[in-house]
Amino acid sequence: MYNQIGPLSLLVFQGTSLCNINCSYCYLSPEERSNNKKISFECVERTITELLAGDFVKGHFTVLWHAGEPLVLPIKFYVEAFDRIKALLPVNIQFTFSFQTNATLINKEWCQFIKDYDVEVGISLDGPEFINDKYRLDKAGKGTFDKTMRGITLLREYGIPVNIISVLTTYSLKYPEELFSFFHALDINSLSFNIEEIEGHNTNPTYQVLHDGQIRQVVTHFFKTFFNLHLKSGKSFKLREYDIVTQKILFTDLQAIKPFDSELTNTYSIITVDTEGNFSTFSPELISQIDAMGNSLVFGNVFEENAFTKALSSEKFKAKYLELQTGIALCKDNCSYFNVCGGGTPSNKNSEFGRFDVDETIYCNLSSKAPIDAFLELV
Ligand code: SF4
Known part of the structure; x- marks a missing residue:
């Protein structure tokens, strides 16, 4: 009944939810951020063993340590x-x-370890100090900019590429020029923007003060300005949103690439495992979400025999898979962006509606449609 299963492209280990800082837009609750439970080596090994047993690992995949x-x-x-x-x-x-x-915790020992194991590093930094320290605060309420920049400086001394993820809030959306100048001067390898989401503990994103049409206009204007500066600079770093939009628009008709978001809706392309060995698939964020019926979106546990294969035949998984396909079909029928979107992100459909069988979300308006509109207004 499944269109495609795997192969695994991204394995996310939520090794711990503990965090040393206290960003105000974090999707984890304060209790989760203070929980020092960590994943066991047995759990890590069981995950790999079960994935191999189910023949879900082929070719290349990334093992990402994320959460907290x-x-x-x-x-x-x-x-x-x-x-x-x-x-x-x-x-x-x-x-x-x-x-x-x-x-903020990067030191020379971490840099040496990162080099020795050839680890890719994504760094959360929202921009210059006045933007970053608006919401990225430590547990004493002080800004984290200086400590993050110290870590970045060390990484660069060791020749480790700096890849930035910057969260866009109503505040930072006012400053596309300042953000561009800052990241351009920082000599980074790549930049990705994440629009603040309604997710987990963050039920009131900063943009809720604006109505839907207004915030989409603001985001489109932001991307238009940023893309323009990026092009004028000769594309001095990789800019995820620009690259995705151009790939989607230029190649989708030629079917040279599969829809960008397909991994998020494809069974076992992405698998997330938490500290207890529970696992989920599709969007990584689903592992800590519940649906409108109060059911978790965990589909199994790696300590069960044939864990990943068994989950596929469970009634719970089958029902959620069909719900997801219904949502994608709605997207296809109702949305003129479908060919370059592929049907959206399950975690945002669930966090906004508590279910997958829906089409448009606030998230897709801001993260998919606005960058496409910005690009089309530029060309
Ligand atoms: S942009 Fe939104 S409504 Fe359109 S296909 Fe993507 S998720 Fe569905």
Whole structure:
């Protein structure tokens, strides 16, 4: 009944939800951010063993450590976890380790470890100090800009590429020129924007003060200005939103690429595992969400025998898969952006409506349609 299963492209380990800082737009609750439980080595090994047993790993995949702040766990934890993963994977399987970090804990030892294991690093930084420190605060309420910049400086000293993820809020959307100048001067490898989302603990994003049409206009204007500056600079760094939009628009008709968002709606292309061994698929965020009926979107646990294969035949998974396909069909019927979107992100459909069988979300208006509109207004 499934269109396609796997292959695995992204394995997300939520190794801990503990975080050393306290961003005001965080999707984790204060309790989750203070919970120091960590994933066990057995859980990590079971995950890999079960994925191999189900034949879901082929080609290349990324092992991303995300949720909370991964670097609150000691280097020796990752040395052992990484070595155990490497020992289990056959030589023909290629993989990359990756951290999504606030970079405030980066020191020379971390840089050496990152180099030794060739780890990709994504850094959360919202922009210059007056923008970053509006919402990215430590537990004492102080800004985190200086500490993150210290981490970035060290990474660069070690020749480690700096990839930035910047959250866009109603505040930062006012400053496209300032953001561009800042990131241009920082000599980064890549920049990705995440529009603040209605997700988990963050039920009141800053843009709720604006009505839907107004915020979409603001976001479109932001991207138009930013894309323009990016082009004028000769594309001095990779800009995810520009690259995605141009790929989608230029290649979708030629069917040279599959729809960009397809991994988010394809079974087991993305798998997320939490500290208890519970797993989910489609959008990584689903693992901590519930639907409108109060049911979790966890589909199994890696400690069960044949965990990933067994989950596919469960009534729960089948029902959610059909719900997802209904939502994609609605998108196809109702949305002129479908060919370049592919049907949206399940986690945003669920966090906004509590179900997958819907089409338009606030998120898709701001994160899919607005950048496409901005690009089309420029050309
Ligand atoms: S832009 Fe929104 S409504 Fe359109 S296809 Fe994507 S998710 Fe569906």
